[in-house]
Amino acid sequence: AQSVTQLDSQVPVFEEAPVELRCNYSSSVSVYLFWYVQYPNQGLQLLLKYLSGSTLVKGINGFEAEFNKSQTSFHLRKPSVHISDTAEYFCAVSSYSGGGADGLTFGKGTHLIIQP
């Protein structure tokens, strides 16, 4: 069984400041890690993913995340946030079981609030 813990339900940050959204996971098998963003009344959009290789992953909109296997973490960072980054951010894990990618297991989400 897999689980994802997003440690902060809400993160307020001033515009142009850096931000880190924390994510920890647990799994008994190798996993693939994802960050999705959800803007109000919209579906989920993939920000970035870690499948293998380099532990530092760069995504869209200036976001990046680092996979840390020993700490079972996949924290999301952005060096300078913009008002348009206000949204809900979800960390998710998946694995492979022969029938294709397993369904994603999501965390509860972190609401990023950008203050002017």
Add this chain to the structure above:
Amino acid sequence: EAGVAQSPRYKIIEKRQSVAFWCNPISGHATLYWYQQILGQGPKLLIQFQNNGVVDDSQLPKDRFSAERLKGVDSTLKIQPAKLEDSAVYLCASGPIQGWQTQYFGPGTRLLVL
């Protein structure tokens, strides 16, 4: 490339009524998923199809929920009878065989059960 389409976008029903949601995945995507997202929570997988076969439905409340994917393309998710706690956004996602790790989500159907 057209994205994942879902309809209706919004639905309001009374408890004990039935409701159905429709999903059209991205063309050529073999895998299709239905998720339930309750307000304030992350999405939860309900069912996963590979072509027209069910891969995982372990979290689908089978006494009231059913889903099918005829001909391995479109899919419908049905709730009968609906309960108050079914109020949620129902998200459909699809994934290709190549690049199978990534799922592409539709806009969702927001269901309110009164």
